[in-house]
């Protein structure tokens with residue numbers, strides 16, 4: 807019998823197989839399902855690039871003041 811775990815991100819109950827394994831978590835799995843993790847990863851990559859550009863713009867204009 808598969809144990810179900812609720813994804814913190816999409817709030818859906820899924821079998822543990824659907825969660826990424828992570829040794830730092832008590833039950834050995836991340837609290838986000840693989841689907842959400844991969845979606846977040848894609849989003850984060852875009853955000854990080856935007857943040858990086860925004861931050862470098864910020865420090866650049868700041869140093870000019």
Ligand SMILES: [Zn+2]
Nearest residue numbers: 813816839842
């Ligand atoms: Zn999810």
